[in-house]
Amino acid sequence: MKTRIPVIVTLLLPLLLVSCTSNTKPLKDDAVPDPFDQAKQLGKGVNLGNALEAPTEGAWGLTLQESYFGLIADGGFDTVRVPIKWSAHASAEPPYTIDETFAKRVDWVLDQAESQGLNAVINMHHYDEIFESPDEHQVRFLRIWEQLAQRYRDRPLSVYFEPLNEPHGNLTAAAWNDLLAEAVKTIRSIDERHTLIIGTSEWGGIGGLQALQVPEEEKNAIVTFHYYEPFLFTHQGAEWGGNETNTTGLTWPGPPSSQVQANEAANQVPWVHRWFEDYNTQPPEYNPASREKVMQDLDKAAAWGQENNRPLWLGEFGAYSKADIDSRLRWTEFVRSEAEKRNITWAYWEFGAGFGVYNRERAQWNRDLLQVLVGGAED
Numbered sequence: 001m002k003t004r005i006p007v008i009v010t011l012l013l014p015l016l017l018v019s020c021t022s023n024t025k026p027l028k029d030d031a032v033p034d035p036f037d038q039a040k041q042l043g044k045g046v047n048l049g050n051a052l053e054a055p056t057e058g059a060w061g062l063t064l065q066e067s068y069f070g071l072i073a074d075g076g077f078d079t080v081r082v083p084i085k086w087s088a089h090a091s092a093e094p095p096y097t098i099d100e101t102f103a104k105r106v107d108w109v110l111d112q113a114e115s116q117g118l119n120a121v122i123n124m125h126h127y128d129e130i131f132e133s134p135d136e137h138q139v140r141f142l143r144i145w146e147q148l149a150q151r152y153r154d155r156p157l158s159v160y161f162e163p164l165n166e167p168h169g170n171l172t173a174a175a176w177n178d179l180l181a182e183a184v185k186t187i188r189s190i191d192e193r194h195t196l197i198i199g200t201s202e203w204g205g206i207g208g209l210q211a212l213q214v215p216e217e218e219k220n221a222i223v224t225f226h227y228y229e230p231f232l233f234t235h236q237g238a239e240w241g242g243n244e245t246n247t248t249g250l251t252w253p254g255p256p257s258s259q260v261q262a263n264e265a266a267n268q269v270p271w272v273h274r275w276f277e278d279y280n281t282q283p284p285e286y287n288p289a290s291r292e293k294v295m296q297d298l299d300k301a302a303a304w305g306q307e308n309n310r311p312l313w314l315g316e317f318g319a320y321s322k323a324d325i326d327s328r329l330r331w332t333e334f335v336r337s338e339a340e341k342r343n344i345t346w347a348y349w350e351f352g353a354g355f356g357v358y359n360r361e362r363a364q365w366n367r368d369l370l371q372v373l374v375g376g377a378e379d
Contacts (some may be wrong), residue, residue, distance in 0.1 A: 039311035043078030045347030078376030123162035173211035237322025254289030
């Protein structure tokens with residue numbers, strides 16, 4: 001039996017179909033988000049360090065596993081920051097094409113994060129050549145971001161773009177401001193929706209905030225800074241730090257109960273020599289390894305954010321495993337809590353390597369460290 005469709009319905013059907021299909025994305029995905037809301041959404045984060053920012057994944061001992069994302073979500077985290085060495089996986093000649101196999105690996109990471117309800121921040125990490133020769137690498141940098149913006153423009157707003165990690169060297173504050181303006185222009189010509197996370201010069205530290213110039217027209221941006229102060233405490237025993245960091249036995253906060261002497265090689269570095277003198281002798285209110293110093297530093301960051309009406313994100317902080325665990329716990333908890341008091345969300349450095357909150361060899365959380373970060377979770 002054939003069903004008769006009234007003429008009026010027949011005439012209206014095309015209009016109804018157009019009305020239903022003209023806006024296939026929900027409004028919330030089409031609209032440009034409020035960056036303050038986006039910063040709040042980042043919540044408690046952890047860096048997936050030593051994986052995709054290595055020359056090749058696994059070269060630094062860590063290969064990302066599907067199970068990690070569930071662990072991170074169940075552990076109480078909201079966000080993964082994904083350091084990525086895109087410069088090692090794009091051609092050296094125009095058009096600077098990104099290797100598709102590697103790009104699909106990053107796609108997989110974003111899929112895993114999304115499946116666990118995690119935000120994901122993708123960045124450009126360890127682009128060492130641009131820090132040495134910014135002018136020579138500007139076009140390549142921009143073309144890589146052009147490809148990334150195109151590739152990820154339709155991802156959920158839980159994906160964030162961080163153009164460059166820790167500008168330094170010949171990429172001075174002024175040079176970074178110029179490059180940043182071009183990067184924002186490049187990304188926004190393709191994707192206006194995804195929130196940008198913009199770092200500072202001087203290795204991403206608080207000291208770089210004053211010189212940072214975020215393009216005034218860019219309203220969908222979060223400013224990030226990294227915090228590892230006092231550096232000689234957080235990086236003590238770090239094999240990559242050279243003579244400056246090869247003295248161990250530093251406790252936090254200072255002054256120590258008994259004086260700690262820098263080893264001979266470290267003591268030849270003038271600023272290290274002076275720092276140890278102050279660390280060993282100054283009272284807490286003036287000590288370079290004090291709670292007061294952390295509060296002063298974070299106050300400076302918070303004041304900059306308020307003055308410039310920019311939300312802030314503490315994108316990295318952590319203390320290396322060569323420090324004594326009690327000091328690591330005290331420092332980590334204090335920095336985390338003081339950031340939160342100032343409405344600054346954060347991402348701990350890092351998940352499962354030398355600073356790690358997770359012990360991959362034992363397949364279990366470093367329980368006390370997890371506790372001071374997010375309050376603990378089941379293994």
